[in-house]
Amino acid sequence: MSIMINWGIIGVGNVCEIKSGPAFNIVKDSSLVAVMRRDELKVKDFAQRHNVAKWYINADDLINDPEINAVYVATPPHKHKEYTIKALEAGKPVYVEKPMALNFHEAQEMVNVSKKTGIPLFVAYYRRWFPYFLKIKELLDSETLGKILAINLTNILPARKEDFDLNKPPWHLIPKISGGGYFFDLACHQLDILDFLLGPVENVSGQYTNRAGYYWVEDTLSANLKFESGVLAACVWSYVGDKNNSLDRIEIFGTKGMVTFSISSNTPIYLKVGKKEEIFRFEKPKHVELPMIEKVVGSLLGTDSFSSNMKSAARTNLVMDKIMRQV
Numbered sequence: 001m002s003i004m005i006n007w008g009i010i011g012v013g014n015v016c017e018i019k020s021g022p023a024f025n026i027v028k029d030s031s032l033v034a035v036m037r038r039d040e041l042k043v044k045d046f047a048q049r050h051n052v053a054k055w056y057i058n059a060d061d062l063i064n065d066p067e068i069n070a071v072y073v074a075t076p077p078h079k080h081k082e083y084t085i086k087a088l089e090a091g092k093p094v095y096v097e098k099p100m101a102l103n104f105h106e107a108q109e110m111v112n113v114s115k116k117t118g119i120p121l122f123v124a125y126y127r128r129w130f131p132y133f134l135k136i137k138e139l140l141d142s143e144t145l146g147k148i149l150a151i152n153l154t155n156i157l158p159a160r161k162e163d164f165d166l167n168k169p170p171w172h173l174i175p176k177i178s179g180g181g182y183f184f185d186l187a188c189h190q191l192d193i194l195d196f197l198l199g200p201v202e203n204v205s206g207q208y209t210n211r212a213g214y215y216w217v218e219d220t221l222s223a224n225l226k227f228e229s230g231v232l233a234a235c236v237w238s239y240v241g242d243k244n245n246s247l248d249r250i251e252i253f254g255t256k257g258m259v260t261f262s263i264s265s266n267t268p269i270y271l272k273v274g275k276k277e278e279i280f281r282f283e284k285p286k287h288v289e290l291p292m293i294e295k296v297v298g299s300l301l302g303t304d305s306f307s308s309n310m311k312s313a314a315r316t317n318l319v320m321d322k323i324m325r326q327v
Contacts, residue, residue: 005297008034008068010059010083011075012046015097020074020124021050023290030297036062063087070300073097077184078177081106084121085113093120095296099188100313102179104321107314114310122296123313125192127263129291132282135269136252136261137197144273145254148198151225151233152251153190155263157182158243163214173215181217182239183208184320190250190263191316194225194233197252200315202228206323212240223323 007024009016012035024032034054037043047055056062063071063086071087073080073096080101087094088110100123101107114121127133140148162170171177172185195201206223210216219240225233241247248262257273269280285291298304321327 003029003301005030005070005300006033006068007031007070007072008036008062008065009072009074010036010062011073011079011097012037012043013074016046016074018287020072020287020289020293021046023287023293024072026287026290027294027297029301030293033067034062034065059083060086063090063092068092070095076171076177077102077179081110084110088113088117088119088121091117091119093122093296093300095122095124095293097124098192098313098316099179099184099320100310100317102176103326104314104318107310107317111310111314114308120300120308121310122292122299123309124289124292125189125196125309125313125316126289126292127189127193128196128309129295130282130285130288132261132266132269132284133193133196135280135282136259139259139271140197140252143254144257144271145252145259146256147254148229148231149253149255150231151194151198151253152249153194153233153235154247154249155187155190155237156241156245156247157186157239158246159212159214159219159240166215169215173217175217179320180324181215181219183218183221183237183324186239186264187221187237188316188320190235191319192312193250193263194227195312195315198227198229198231200228200312201225201319204319204322206325208324211238214240218324221323225319 024030035047035052036056036059040057043055070093073083080096084094084096172182178184203226208218208221211220220238223235248265251260260270266284271278295306299306
């Protein structure tokens with residue numbers, strides 16, 4: 001591996017504008033040298049606005065560019081497996097967007113190719129590296145809450161304007177592209193954070209339905225989880241709630257106290273131990289994927305002990321599949 005990580009991005013859509021794209025040029029020893037999108041006008045526009053030297057309309061051309069030594073796959077999930085495996089087999093480490101794949105079977109195929117080739121694979125579950133979630137992990141690991149007993153997870157979001165266009169629904173609502181409905185795109189972050197905080201899930205039972213009838217896929221789900229540690233979790237998701245009563249909340253209960261926090265809303269962390277209450281506030285990074293991209297670059301250069309998170313990312317796909325009764 002050269003001293004500089006030269007990135008190529010496959011799929012420069014909205015997520016690359018602020019969340020991830022600029023971070024590749026901010027991180028030390030990292031550079032964004034090429035981007036790819038099938039729409040020539042859009043990829044050329046992205047390259048010009050972000051000062052990227054090269055652009056492609058064919059993913060194979062980017063993967064085979066000798067200047068590129070690492071690939072970021074930022075397409076919708078239906079292309080994750082194909083492009084990830086092509087890049088790994090070309091000898092190039094991959095950073096792929098979440099969810100890792102359409103399903104656990106595809107995710108496991110990606111893991112197997114990474115193992116076979118010896119080329120690292122990373123998945124963009126970037127929230128693990130926010131100071132916000134590191135603080136929560138610190139509270140749990142230090143046993144501030146005592147022995148962890150149970151978790152309540154509630155995520156109620158309103159329908160989006162584009163959800164009502166049945167002739168041209170957003171790709172998030174097309175299972176062959178996204179894996180399912182909004183659950184696959186949004187809940188994967190929550191399930192990954194629970195894996196980060198509490199370890200692997202042992203047992204899963206889930207139910208799903210379509211309550212509002214705005215579109216064809218599931219809009220409301222519930223699940224009961226049991227972690228290998230014995231901790232229990234009760235989860236509810238809905239993507240057709242009232243916009244004035246949205247809720248993004250996780251509560252973790254222990255023998256000594258409880259902590260309440262959010263996944264996307266960046267609400268203050270509320271800690272209560274006995275009668276003592278404490279609040280922790282953290283700013284969300286402007287480029288939310290920057291902390292993880294720093295870890296990935298450090299791992300590739302051998303300056304950071306972080307290693308691939310592909311196994312835990314595949315576990316998250318498995319939990320979602322079990323909730324949807326797909327396995």
